[in-house]
Amino acid sequence: MKTTAARTLHLSGMDVFVYADSAAASLAAAEHIARTIEHVRLSRGTCVLGLATGSTPTQVYAHLVERYRGGALSFQGVSTYNLDEYYPIAANDTLSYHAYMYEHLFRHIDLLPARAHVLDGTIPEPFVAEHCAQFERFIEAEGGLDLQLLGIGRNGHIGFNEPIDLPVERARGLRTRMVELHPTTRADAAREFGSVERVIPRALTMGVGTILDARSIVMLATGAAKAEAVARALAGPPTMQTPASLLALAPQKTTWYLDEAAAREVV
Numbered sequence: 513m514k515t516t517a518a519r520t521l522h523l524s525g526m527d528v529f530v531y532a533d534s535a536a537a538s539l540a541a542a543e544h545i546a547r548t549i550e551h552v553r554l555s556r557g558t559c560v561l562g563l564a565t566g567s568t569p570t571q572v573y574a575h576l577v578e579r580y581r582g583g584a585l586s587f588q589g590v591s592t593y594n595l596d597e598y599y600p601i602a603a604n605d606t607l608s609y610h611a612y613m614y615e616h617l618f619r620h621i622d623l624l625p626a627r628a629h630v631l632d633g634t635i636p637e638p639f640v641a642e643h644c645a646q647f648e649r650f651i652e653a654e655g656g657l658d659l660q661l662l663g664i665g666r667n668g669h670i671g672f673n674e675p676i677d678l679p680v681e682r683a684r685g686l687r688t689r690m691v692e693l694h695p696t697t698r699a700d701a702a703r704e705f706g707s708v709e710r711v712i713p714r715a716l717t718m719g720v721g722t723i724l725d726a727r728s729i730v731m732l733a734t735g736a737a738k739a740e741a742v743a744r745a746l747a748g749p750p751t752m753q754t755p756a757s758l759l760a761l762a763p764q765k766t767t768w769y770l771d772e773a774a775a776r777e778v779v
């Protein structure tokens with residue numbers, strides 16, 4: 513089954529599917545992921561997924577869990593790598609992305625725990641760079657990411673690759689590393705942390721380069737709060753001032769799934 517988009521656009525070389533609401537956009541993104549798992553596993557026996565957290569993908573995970581429960585999808589042979597994690601944070605902290613992934617996906621499905629990789633927010637600081645390099649090596653050793661799921665921040669970030677003044681060629685080379693969160697990201701995270709002051713100000717994140725090296729990229733954005741960032745990212749040209757605009761550097765493999773609210777400023 514394939515959920516049909518209300519509108520299909522082609523912007524900066526990328527396919528953009530627009531759905532009536534977030535439920536339909538999330539279902540379409542989940543179907544894309546399920547198809548990738550099935551096709552890639554059929555040809556290679558494994559499938560390597562890059563996963564995202566935040567409020568946007570919760571419905572995607574709910575659909576994947578439903579498919580698993582209905583016997584239509586298995587995660588046997590699948591490996592996962594998450595985009596990011598706060599730093600420092602304990603895995604059992606309810607605000608951690610470890611906890612998020614366990615709650616929304618991992619505890620419900622037949623994914624081997626040893627194959628679920630989330631950057632470790634408890635690594636002592638002197639060892640963080642090595643931990644990040646090892647994360648990259650793990651992905652490489654598995655043959656690279658077959659699919660990376662993304663959300664977009666109100667400031668246009670992907671993962672925790674925040675807007676900065678950096679030439680596109682250098683941004684393209686960014687790998688997994690420690691970063692400082694942008695004020696907009698901290699303001700948005702205040703919802704979960706209780707106040708801006710309580711938001712953990714640093715994080716570990718895959719780089720723009722890690723993301724762009726994935727064989728396919730699924731961007732899901734829903735809600736009016738994302739409309740401006742989505743419009744800027746799709747208008748181009750690619751700039752690290754709007755990190756999601758860099759997806760246009762890999763146009764053939766990138767698919768955007770939007771609801772009408774998130775698409776309303778796209779021209």
Ligand code: PGA
Binds near residue numbers: 566663
């Ligand atoms: P959100 O975050 O899904 O919680 O809006 C998306 C993002 O910042 O990438």
